[in-house]
Amino acid sequence: MQENLVIVESPAKAKTIEKFLGKDFVVKSSFGHIRDLPKKELSIDIKDGFTPTYEIPKEKSKLVSELSKAAAGAKTVWLASDEDREGEAIAWHLTEVLGLSVENTKRIVFHEITKNAILNAIENPRKVDMNLVNAQQARRVLDRIVGFELSPILWKKVRPALSAGRVQSVAVRLIVEREREIINFKDASSYRVVAQFYPVGDASKTLFKAEYSQRFATKEEALAMLERCKTATFTVEGSEMKPSKRYPAPPFTTSTLQQEAGRKFSMSVSQTMSIAQKLYERGLITYMRTDSVNLSDLALNSCKKEIVEMFGEKYSSRRNYTTSSKGAQEAHEAIRPTYINNHTIEGTAAEKRLYELIWKRTVASQMVAADINRTTITINMSGSAEKFVATGEVVTFDGFLHLYSESHDEEPAEQSEAAILPALADGTQLMAQTITATERHAVPPMRFSEPLLVKRLEELGIGRPSTYAPTISTIITRGYVEKSNKPAQKRPYTLLTLKGNNITEKVANENYGAEKNRLAPTDIGMVVNDYLEQNFGIVMDYNFTAKVEKEFDRIADGEQGWNTMIGEFYGSFHNLVEKAITTQIEKNTQVRVLGVDPQTGHVVKARIGRFGPMVEIDGAEGEKPRFASLKKGQLIEAITLEEALELFALPRTLGKYEEQDVIVGIGKFGAYVRYGNNFASLAKSDDPYTLTYERAVELIESQKKTVTAAATPIKTFAEDADLAIKNGRYGAYIAYKGKNYRIPRGKKAELLSYEECMNIVNNTKK
Numbered sequence: 001m002q003e004n005l006v007i008v009e010s011p012a013k014a015k016t017i018e019k020f021l022g023k024d025f026v027v028k029s030s031f032g033h034i035r036d037l038p039k040k041e042l043s044i045d046i047k048d049g050f051t052p053t054y055e056i057p058k059e060k061s062k063l064v065s066e067l068s069k070a071a072a073g074a075k076t077v078w079l080a081s082d083e084d085r086e087g088e089a090i091a092w093h094l095t096e097v098l099g100l101s102v103e104n105t106k107r108i109v110f111h112e113i114t115k116n117a118i119l120n121a122i123e124n125p126r127k128v129d130m131n132l133v134n135a136q137q138a139r140r141v142l143d144r145i146v147g148f149e150l151s152p153i154l155w156k157k158v159r160p161a162l163s164a165g166r167v168q169s170v171a172v173r174l175i176v177e178r179e180r181e182i183i184n185f186k187d188a189s190s191y192r193v194v195a196q197f198y199p200v201g202d203a204s205k206t207l208f209k210a211e212y213s214q215r216f217a218t219k220e221e222a223l224a225m226l227e228r229c230k231t232a233t234f235t236v237e238g239s240e241m242k243p244s245k246r247y248p249a250p251p252f253t254t255s256t257l258q259q260e261a262g263r264k265f266s267m268s269v270s271q272t273m274s275i276a277q278k279l280y281e282r283g284l285i286t287y288m289r290t291d292s293v294n295l296s297d298l299a300l301n302s303c304k305k306e307i308v309e310m311f312g313e314k315y316s317s318r319r320n321y322t323t324s325s326k327g328a329q330e331a332h333e334a335i336r337p338t339y340i341n342n343h344t345i346e347g348t349a350a351e352k353r354l355y356e357l358i359w360k361r362t363v364a365s366q367m368v369a370a371d372i373n374r375t376t377i378t379i380n381m382s383g384s385a386e387k388f389v390a391t392g393e394v395v396t397f398d399g400f401l402h403l404y405s406e407s408h409d410e411e412p413a414e415q416s417e418a419a420i421l422p423a424l425a426d427g428t429q430l431m432a433q434t435i436t437a438t439e440r441h442a443v444p445p446m447r448f449s450e451p452l453l454v455k456r457l458e459e460l461g462i463g464r465p466s467t468y469a470p471t472i473s474t475i476i477t478r479g480y481v482e483k484s485n486k487p488a489q490k491r492p493y494t495l496l497t498l499k500g501n502n503i504t505e506k507v508a509n510e511n512y513g514a515e516k517n518r519l520a521p522t523d524i525g526m527v528v529n530d531y532l533e534q535n536f537g538i539v540m541d542y543n544f545t546a547k548v549e550k551e552f553d554r555i556a557d558g559e560q561g562w563n564t565m566i567g568e569f570y571g572s573f574h575n576l577v578e579k580a581i582t583t584q585i586e587k588n589t590q591v592r593v594l595g596v597d598p599q600t601g602h603v604v605k606a607r608i609g610r611f612g613p614m615v616e617i618d619g620a621e622g623e624k625p626r627f628a629s630l631k632k633g634q635l636i637e638a639i640t641l642e643e644a645l646e647l648f649a650l651p652r653t654l655g656k657y658e659e660q661d662v663i664v665g666i667g668k669f670g671a672y673v674r675y676g677n678n679f680a681s682l683a684k685s686d687d688p689y690t691l692t693y694e695r696a697v698e699l700i701e702s703q704k705k706t707v708t709a710a711a712t713p714i715k716t717f718a719e720d721a722d723l724a725i726k727n728g729r730y731g732a733y734i735a736y737k738g739k740n741y742r743i744p745r746g747k748k749a750e751l752l753s754y755e756e757c758m759n760i761v762n763n764t765k766k
Contacts, residue, residue: 002026005074007067007094009081012281013113017080020115021122028070030081034060035093037140042148046570049563050141056097064097071098076106079128080121083109083332084289085139085556086466088132095128102128111290112338113283135556142166142548142566146539149577150532157585158531159524159608163478167463167471169532170545172480174456175448176521176529183638185444190215191222191437191496195388197234197379199422200429207433208421210379210390215440219494222437226498228383234430237378237387239423245369248400250293250321251334251362254465255458257288260361262451263407265353266517269450270469275354276335283338284345285358289465290332293321295362299333302340303366311402317368336362360404367400375421379430392421437496447484447518461546472519480525484633488514523613523636527590535580538573595641604644606636611668615644629666631689646689654693662696664688673699717754725749725757736761 003024008014011029018027035054037043043053056064071077079094081087087109095102106125110117143166150164193212198205216222252260254273261272276288295303300318307316321334337359345355372395379388395401448456454468463471475481488511495506521529533540548569554560591607594615602618609616613630628647630639651665651674660676671682673696680703682688686695713724714732722737732749734741734757741764743749747756 002070002074004076004078005070006078006080007071009087009090010277010281012278016113016281016283017118020118026070026074028067030067030090030094031060031063033090033093034064034067034097037144042144044141044144046145050145050566050570052137052141052144054093054096067094068098071100078106078108078122078125080108080110082289083111083287084466085132085136088129089136089140091128092130092133102130111287111332112285113280114338131558132556134562135552138555138562138565139552141562142569145566145570146573149574150536150539153535153577153580154528154531157580158527162524162528164528164532164539165474166539166548167467167545168474168478168480169529169540170462170542171453171457171471172475172521172525172529173533173540173542174453175475175481175519176526178445178448179521179526179635180637181445182447183635185442187441187444189439189441189493190217191219191225192440193222193225193435193437195229195234195435196433197388197390197430198433199424200431205433206422208377208390208392210377210388212381212386212388214386216437219439219496222496223503226435226437226496226503229381229432229435229498230501232384233382234388234432235380235382236424236426236428236430237380238426239375239377239421241373241375243396244372244374246372246399246401247369248364248367248404249361249406251295251336251365252358253291253293253323253334254289255454255468257335257358258454258468259451260407261354261357262449264357265350267350267354268517269454269472271350272354273469275350278347279345279351279355279358282347284342284355285338286333286336288335290335291323291465292332293323293334294332295320295336295365296333299336299340299362300366303363306340306363307367311367315367315399315402318366321365334362361406364400364404367403368397370395370399370401371397377421377424390421394420433499435498439493439495441491441493441512447515447520449518453519460542461549462542464549475525479522480528481519481521484515484518484520486513486515486633488512520633521635523608523630526635526637527608531585535583536573536576538576592636594639594644597645604641606630606639606644608636615639615647617648650688652688652691654691654696657697657700662693662700664691664696675700678703714749715752717757719754720758723754723757723761725752734760 004021004026006014006017006021006025006027007030008017008027009030009032011031014027014029018025021027035056037052038055043055045051045053077098077100079091081090081094088107091107092102094100095105105128107128108121108125110121146166147163151162154162154164192215195210195212196207197210198207212225216225249256257276258269258272261267262269267275273288276285279285280288300320304316304318335358337355340359340363343356343359345352347355372393375390375392375394377390377392379390381388446452450472453472457463457468457471476483490509491512492507493510495508497504497506529540538544551560551565555562555565591605594604594606596602597604597617600617600620602620604615604617606613606615608614609627611629613634613636615628615630617626619625626648628644628650630636630647634643651663654662654664656662657675663674664682665672665674666688669681671686671688673680673682673691678700680696680699682691682699686699713726713735715725717723720736724735725732725743726735728740732743734743734752736757741760743752743760
């Protein structure tokens with residue numbers, strides 16, 4: 001009989017832990033959850049206190065048998081799944097499935113995979129915490145009920161094959177609301193006036209910039225301002241220097257790591273979590289799902305030692321941080337390296353980058369603040385109530401900035417340059433070398449990036465560290481949200497420059513509107529969001545969703561029963577479901593009228609069709625309407641009449657090929673080129689609206705080669721003319737008397753003999 005069996009969640013974790021435990025311990029992995037709610041059934045007994053019915057998936061049955069055998073043959077079983085609620089639930093499911101007693105089975109937790117942490121956990125086991133298990137069950141059951149009761153309503157009222165989720169729907173709402181802010185944004189421009197000054201009598205003409213405190217709505221107003229500057233005098237009204245400090249950011253929590261990795265490395269939230277998981281399982285960082293910014297005494301002492309060795313005592317400043325995020329849970333440590341003295345690691349480029357980021361952030365959090373001198377100079381302009389203002393910033397001691405500087409979500413579009421300003425006494429006369437009025441366009445709201453969405457969800461108290469990545473993945477997979485990538489566009493802007501007594505005007509171009517991996521709602525995402533907001537306000541309410549998270553926390557603390565909490569929610573929610581089933585939707589609320597087609601005089605509409613978003617021109621009496629699909633990135637809510645009419649340019653005839661018309665169009669399976677009865681698909685990079693004749697011929701000839709290659713047998717047989725080995729869409733196959741037969745895995749098609757082929761034909765099941 002084996003002395004000890006340790007069960008962990010992942011094979012990588014098992015491998016790392018096995019190194020620290022002696023020969024008396026066998027470490028096995030459960031590969032995550034070993035049972036869950038069935039995918040296609042509700043499996044919750046509403047009448048019996050919302051009792052869930054779990055099942056072991058088919059793919060886990062062999063693993064469960066192996067673990068059961070190992071558990072039965074061990075004197076002591078140790079459950080070492082992760083230390084959050086999900087991990088606690090996995091431990092409980094293991095006790096249930098393997099027939100272990102919750103009272104007698106040893107549960108161990110650790111937030112880092114080091115020898116000391118593992119041995120300490122073995123010395124201090126506890127029981128499975130049923131309060132944490134019930135908090136996880138409450139989340140799982142509530143989300144299952146919401147999904148299963150809302151989804152069929154969406155199928156009937158909006159479109160088949162749709163689904164809804166509690167946290168996901170709220171995340172989509174945030175993205176839809178931001179999109180509507182962008183759609184409703186009205187472009188406007190104003191003129192920003194900046195002067196280059198130097199003190200009168202300064203032979204070296206030391207220049208510094210100052211901005212006028214008023215902006216001008218029109219070019220005429222800006223020109224009038226520059227005219228006044230020709231005869232104005234400029235005097236220093238006041239110069240103030242304030243010493244200040246800039247403090248380091250706290251160590252990483254799950255959400256701040258996701259945000260910073262997104263800003264610095266353009267990593268998606270799921271990428272960040274996947275890499276962090278690998279680092280944790282290799283024993284390189286502490287547990288990566290945490291709300292805490294706390295560091296252990298061991299970590300604080302290790303940081304101090306490294307800082308003193310690298311930079312000297314004056315750079316070290318021990319400090320503890322407190323968590324400020326709404327509804328923080330589980331008093332873990334922040335995410336940090338397990339061994340602070342390991343500055344770098346071996347691994348993939350992404351693993352190295354993420355580890356270095358965690359290391360720098362952790363060490364920098366224990367360094368002294370940077371000393372900064374901030375200077376503000378206020379300048380009077382004769383004949384004007386407004387002032388010119390110059391601001392400067394000088395780092396006098398770099399402190400933690402010597403090692404690390406945090407990125408920011410959206411850098412302000414315009415900032416006065418933080419530069420070194422000269423020391424100027426009040427009353428100093430200034431000369432303006434140049435004064436420039438630059439036209440600046442208002443900036444529309446930015447779409448959410450993944451890090452920004454995580455930040456907003458956390459601010460609202462929605463979701464928890466373990467939910468951010470799957471929430472974002474789910475709304476993208478369901479087609480409610482997509483990643484938007486837009487190249488920069490160019491637009492002109494005007495510069496008016498006063499130099500001496502001359503004003504010159506110049507028109508330049510600026511780039512604007514570029515986007516990379518921003519989250520944009522799809523039409524179906526907007527329609528589903530609107531329907532849920534109108535009919536299920538309780539699910540879509542931000543405060544309610546955050547309140548539910550607090551209820552889960554109370555369950556985890558043993559202050560509330562999970563069945564009671566679900567019951568209180570279910571009553572009002574189910575009433576809304578019943579009402580929605582019997583409420584008819586006005587069809588015209590899902591159709592947007594864009595205007596009238598100037599050619600036919602018929603109405604042009606945009607709506608969701610059977611195959612997705614589309615525009616439609618009504619037909620005359622007895623005629624069918626005309627339809628066209630929207631392009632990627634176009635929205636029903638934002639498309640203009642002009643843009644809609646352009647979509648009817650397809651199908652287009654480009655010319656002749658082998659005496660057949662070459663036609664480009666969009667069909668059920670995407671964009672195509674047709675000549676006669678032959679079709680060739682367009683590549684993703686091809687635009688059917690701008691495709692040239694030459695490119696169409698390229699696609700046609702490539703398709704012909706593919707068809708010819710497929711029609712030419714790989715091998716024929718003299719013994720029987722009906723037998724051949726052919727190349728198909730999914731690889732080689734045997735063709736015999738009008739029927740096709742799969743070649744067994746491992747067999748090379750060109751080496752098969754006549755006898756082997758006939759054996760496959762004769763022994764293939766009908």
